[in-house]
Amino acid sequence: MIEVDNLHKSFGDTHVLKGITTSFEKGKTNLIIGQSGSGKTVFLKCLLGLLTPEEGTISYEGRIYSKLSGDERRDLRQEMGMVFQGSALFDSLTVEGNVMFPLEMFTRQSYAEMKERVDFVLNRVNLVDAHDRYPAEISGGMQKRVAIARAIVMNPKYLFCDEPNSGLDPKTAILIDNLIQEITQEYEITTVVNTHDMNSVMEIGEKIVFLKNGKKEWEGSNKEIFKTDNEAVTNFVYSSDLFKKVRQMYIEERN
Template sequence: MIEVDNIHKSFGDANVLKGISTCFDKGKTNLIIGQSGSGKTVFIKCLLGLFAPEKGTISYDGKIYSELSGSEQRNLRQEMGMVFQGSALFDSMTVEGNVRFPLEMFTKQSDSEMQDRVDFVLKRVNLIDAHHKYPSEISGGMQKRVAIARAIVMNPKYLFCDEPNSGLDPKTAILIDNLIQEITQEYNITTVINSHDMNSVMEIGEKIIFLKNGIKEWEGTNKEIFKTDNEAVTNFVYSSELFKKVRQMYLEERN
């Protein structure tokens, strides 16, 4: 679990995060949504320990990050996996090399132990025969699965995903959503996803945080979001034609 208590973050005179408090549970897919400039990226970078809030605390399973020593913070960051928006794979490395990279950097495992772990996670994301291919030789959806495999190869407690469906077709995006949710539940990971994809909200939004101008405007589930009267949320969510149709179906069933 990650607990956020009244965090504030500024850059010069710009107040980006303005007193956000929430919690992200283990074994659930937690989504952060909001328009561009709402503070989503800064928020997730604070959760990753890349930015230090000027006020407030962030706790990881009861441990307040700002109160940890430097070595304790480094150890905690090694328990975090990250899926970047553009996958961020190394072009000069094979799929296997990309996934193996964190193990070589941060562990003292033997070569055979690392190989077994790489084989395991690549199988888990359904990439059995891609070990020796390069990123340029595989599709965008496969690249995203490689990024997920690399993010979980260290068996993290916390998984962060920044726009994991960016650039993917709708069918592939749903497959990536389902994979992330399956892994989250299977390994009881605390997963936080930065997203603007309304399909993701519908499919895997077990908890949703809606940010507006650096403030937590609303939180709830993908079922509760249909019932909210919060105008900022409805204006954002129902800009999607798909959501408009689902909303209408919900209202018709309720009546």
């Protein structure tokens, strides 16, 4: 579990995060949603340790990040996996080379041990025949799966995904959502997904944190979000006719 208490982050005179308190649960897909400028990306970077908040704490299984030594922070970062918005694969490396890269950087495993682990995670994301192909030779959806394989190759306790469905067609986006949720539950990972995709909210939003103007405006599950009367949430989620119809269906079922 990741616990956040009264988090503040500013850049000069611009106060971006304004006292966020929440938690992200183990074995669940936790989503951060909100409009552009709401603070989602800054919040995610604070969770990753890439930005230092001025106030508040972030703790990982009771370990408060600001109180950790340099070595302890380095160890914690090795427990984190990250799926970047654009996949961030190395063009000059094969699929196998991309997934093996963290193992080469941070472990002392033999090549045979690394190869076995890479084969396992590529099989887990349904990429059994792509080892020798380069990123430019595979589809966007396959690139996302490679990025997920690389993110979990070190057996992380925490998985962070920044807009994992960006640039994907709806069918492929659903496949990626389902894969993230399956891996989260299978390996009991604390997964945090930064997204604007409302299909993701519907499909995998077991815990949702909605930010507005740097504050936590609302939190709950994908079932609860259809029942909320919070105007900021409903204006954001039901901006399309499709989601208005879904909300109406939930209201009718409740009545």
